Amino acid sequence: MGACPNRWCRRGGSALSAVYWAGRYQGDLRRAILEYKYREDRSWAPVFARQLAAFLRRHATWFEEDAMLCPVPSFAGRNARRRWSPVGLVCDELARELGPTWGIERLLVKRAETVPMSRCDGRRRELSGDRHILEATALAPGVPSGALDGLRVVLVDDVCASGHTLLACARALRRAGAQEVTGLVLARAFLAPGRVPGPLPAAGVPTSP
Secondary structure (H helix, E strand, O other): OOOOOOHHHHHOOOOOOOEEEOOEOOHHHHHHHHHHHHOOOOOHHHHHHHHHHHHHHHOHHHHOOOOEEEEOOOOOOOOOOOOOOHHHHHHHHHHHHHHHHOEEOOOEEEOOOOOOHHHOOHHHHHHHHHHHHHHHEEEOOOOOOOOOOOOEEEEEEEEEOOOHHHHHHHHHHHHOOOOEEEEEEEEEOOOOOOOOOOOOOOOOOOEOO
16 A cells, blocks of 8 residues: 555654544534634534544444543643633533543643644744644643553544644653553544645544644
């Protein structure tokens, strides 16, 4: 089949093994996510949770070796863009949807606000994106040393475009001992040509940042 055209795959040695996506960041789903995040219509949280839960159940064999789900953290301190965690709230609803089947833990914290990657052009994403996010991301204070040793963790986020946020979070988890980290996002963004790190696969199929 030849080499994968995705530049993250070609780089090798990624802390993040794959990203699974439940839908495309366009149309009704995009509008719903924008209403949720920027107009704080929190009624969407259980809707998004049901969509992610359905995806996990439909593709259960893809995740059968994974130990827990972890939401990508939001900064909630002084000068934060928002005082709530959109992904955290979806994961709270997801825990109710899935019951005891999955462990959902807030393993990471964001120590400072970062520039949204959606506002950065491709060059800025490449030069500074994951470095800034990595510096702001840390293991949550309540997670004991060695708690992640040998575990497989699924990072949950709302939208994946460049993959920088997921990569930075995956590196923090791998440093803490996680054996493998994959991503699960509600929507995969399709940006202008030249701004996306390689061709996208068919819906639901993993892509490797």
